[in-house]
Amino acid sequence: MTIALRYSHITVNDVDESLAFYRDALGLEARNDVSSGGFRWVTLGSPAQPDLEIVLSEPHAGRSEADGDALQELLTKGVLSNIVFSTDDVDATFEQVRASGAEVLQEPIDQPWGPRDCAFRDPSGNMVRIQGAKS
Secondary structure: OOOOOOEEEEEOOOHHHHHHHHHHHOOOEEEEEEEEOOEEEEEEEOOOOOOOEEEEEOOOOOOOHHHHHHHHHHHHHOOOOOEEEEOOOHHHHHHHHHHOOOEEEEEEEEOOOOOEEEEEEOOOOOEEEEEEOOO
16 A cells, blocks of 8 residues: 655635745646635646646535635734745845745755754745755
8 A cells, every 4th residue: 555645725815926926936837727616626747756646626615605714814923834845055045936926934954853944934924844954
Protein backbone atom coordinates (compact mmCIF):
# COMPACT_ATOMS: atom_id res chain seq x y z
CA MET A 1 0.00 0.00 0.00
CA THR A 2 1.22 3.50 -0.80
CA ILE A 3 -0.16 6.84 0.26
CA ALA A 4 0.68 10.34 -0.94
CA LEU A 5 -0.63 13.84 -0.43
CA ARG A 6 -2.79 14.91 -3.39
CA TYR A 7 -4.48 18.21 -2.42
CA SER A 8 -3.90 20.88 0.18
CA HIS A 9 -6.56 23.57 0.66
CA ILE A 10 -5.94 27.26 1.26
CA THR A 11 -8.92 29.39 2.22
CA VAL A 12 -8.84 32.84 0.63
CA ASN A 13 -11.06 35.92 0.47
CA ASP A 14 -10.68 36.49 -3.27
CA VAL A 15 -9.76 33.64 -5.59
CA ASP A 16 -8.54 35.91 -8.42
CA GLU A 17 -6.32 38.01 -6.14
CA SER A 18 -4.88 34.88 -4.54
CA LEU A 19 -4.42 33.20 -7.91
CA ALA A 20 -2.26 36.13 -9.00
CA PHE A 21 -0.12 35.77 -5.87
CA TYR A 22 0.39 32.00 -6.00
CA ARG A 23 0.79 31.90 -9.79
CA ASP A 24 2.66 35.13 -10.55
CA ALA A 25 4.66 35.78 -7.37
CA LEU A 26 5.43 32.18 -6.40
CA GLY A 27 5.52 30.74 -9.92
CA LEU A 28 3.00 27.94 -9.50
CA GLU A 29 1.05 26.84 -12.56
CA ALA A 30 -2.74 27.07 -12.65
CA ARG A 31 -4.18 23.63 -13.39
CA ASN A 32 -7.96 23.71 -12.89
CA ASP A 33 -10.60 26.38 -12.44
CA VAL A 34 -14.00 24.96 -11.47
CA SER A 35 -17.18 26.90 -10.73
CA SER A 36 -20.19 25.53 -8.90
CA GLY A 37 -23.03 27.14 -7.00
CA GLY A 38 -21.59 30.64 -7.34
CA PHE A 39 -18.16 29.65 -6.01
CA ARG A 40 -14.82 28.73 -7.60
CA TRP A 41 -12.10 26.27 -6.77
CA VAL A 42 -8.74 26.88 -8.47
CA THR A 43 -5.93 24.36 -8.28
CA LEU A 44 -2.25 25.18 -8.71
CA GLY A 45 0.90 23.16 -8.59
CA SER A 46 4.60 22.99 -9.26
CA PRO A 47 6.13 21.12 -12.19
CA ALA A 48 8.49 19.62 -9.57
CA GLN A 49 5.48 17.91 -7.91
CA PRO A 50 3.02 17.04 -10.69
CA ASP A 51 0.76 14.93 -8.43
CA LEU A 52 0.30 17.57 -5.70
CA GLU A 53 -2.11 20.48 -6.05
CA ILE A 54 -3.05 23.43 -3.87
CA VAL A 55 -6.76 24.29 -3.92
CA LEU A 56 -7.80 27.92 -3.47
CA SER A 57 -11.39 28.51 -2.35
CA GLU A 58 -13.45 31.04 -0.42
CA PRO A 59 -14.68 30.30 3.13
CA HIS A 60 -18.28 29.58 2.08
CA ALA A 61 -17.44 27.44 -0.97
CA GLY A 62 -18.96 24.00 -0.41
CA ARG A 63 -19.74 24.68 3.24
CA SER A 64 -22.76 25.54 5.33
CA GLU A 65 -23.37 29.19 6.10
CA ALA A 66 -22.36 28.67 9.74
CA ASP A 67 -19.15 26.83 8.83
CA GLY A 68 -18.28 29.40 6.18
CA ASP A 69 -18.84 32.22 8.69
CA ALA A 70 -16.61 30.50 11.26
CA LEU A 71 -13.88 29.92 8.67
CA GLN A 72 -14.15 33.54 7.50
CA GLU A 73 -13.65 34.72 11.07
CA LEU A 74 -10.49 32.61 11.43
CA LEU A 75 -9.20 33.84 8.07
CA THR A 76 -9.82 37.46 9.08
CA LYS A 77 -7.87 36.89 12.32
CA GLY A 78 -4.97 35.39 10.34
CA VAL A 79 -4.92 32.20 12.42
CA LEU A 80 -5.45 29.51 9.80
CA SER A 81 -2.64 27.03 9.23
CA ASN A 82 0.31 28.31 7.25
CA ILE A 83 1.83 26.70 4.19
CA VAL A 84 5.54 26.04 3.70
CA PHE A 85 7.24 25.84 0.32
CA SER A 86 10.78 24.72 -0.40
CA THR A 87 13.11 26.27 -2.93
CA ASP A 88 16.68 25.85 -4.05
CA ASP A 89 17.33 29.61 -3.61
CA VAL A 90 15.55 31.28 -0.70
CA ASP A 91 17.08 34.70 -1.32
CA ALA A 92 16.13 34.85 -5.01
CA THR A 93 12.62 33.57 -4.26
CA PHE A 94 12.29 36.14 -1.47
CA GLU A 95 13.19 38.97 -3.87
CA GLN A 96 10.73 37.69 -6.49
CA VAL A 97 7.86 37.51 -3.99
CA ARG A 98 8.75 40.84 -2.37
CA ALA A 99 8.77 42.50 -5.82
CA SER A 100 5.12 41.41 -6.20
CA GLY A 101 4.20 43.69 -3.29
CA ALA A 102 3.45 40.86 -0.85
CA GLU A 103 3.60 41.73 2.85
CA VAL A 104 6.96 40.62 4.22
CA LEU A 105 6.79 38.97 7.65
CA GLN A 106 10.39 37.79 7.84
CA GLU A 107 13.38 38.39 5.59
CA PRO A 108 15.60 35.37 4.84
CA ILE A 109 17.48 34.08 7.88
CA ASP A 110 19.28 30.89 8.85
CA GLN A 111 17.10 29.23 11.48
CA PRO A 112 18.77 27.47 14.44
CA TRP A 113 16.80 24.27 13.66
CA GLY A 114 18.23 23.98 10.14
CA PRO A 115 16.68 25.71 7.15
CA ARG A 116 17.13 29.17 5.77
CA ASP A 117 13.67 30.65 5.42
CA CYS A 118 11.50 33.74 4.98
CA ALA A 119 7.81 34.49 5.40
CA PHE A 120 5.06 36.51 3.71
CA ARG A 121 1.32 37.01 3.98
CA ASP A 122 -0.76 36.14 0.95
CA PRO A 123 -3.48 38.64 -0.09
CA SER A 124 -5.94 37.00 2.35
CA GLY A 125 -3.56 37.13 5.30
CA ASN A 126 -2.41 33.50 5.28
CA MET A 127 1.21 33.00 6.29
CA VAL A 128 3.40 31.60 3.54
CA ARG A 129 6.88 30.38 4.51
CA ILE A 130 9.61 29.57 2.02
CA GLN A 131 12.57 27.49 3.07
CA GLY A 132 15.73 25.98 1.68
CA ALA A 133 19.18 24.87 2.76
CA LYS A 134 21.32 27.19 4.88
CA SER A 135 23.53 29.47 2.84
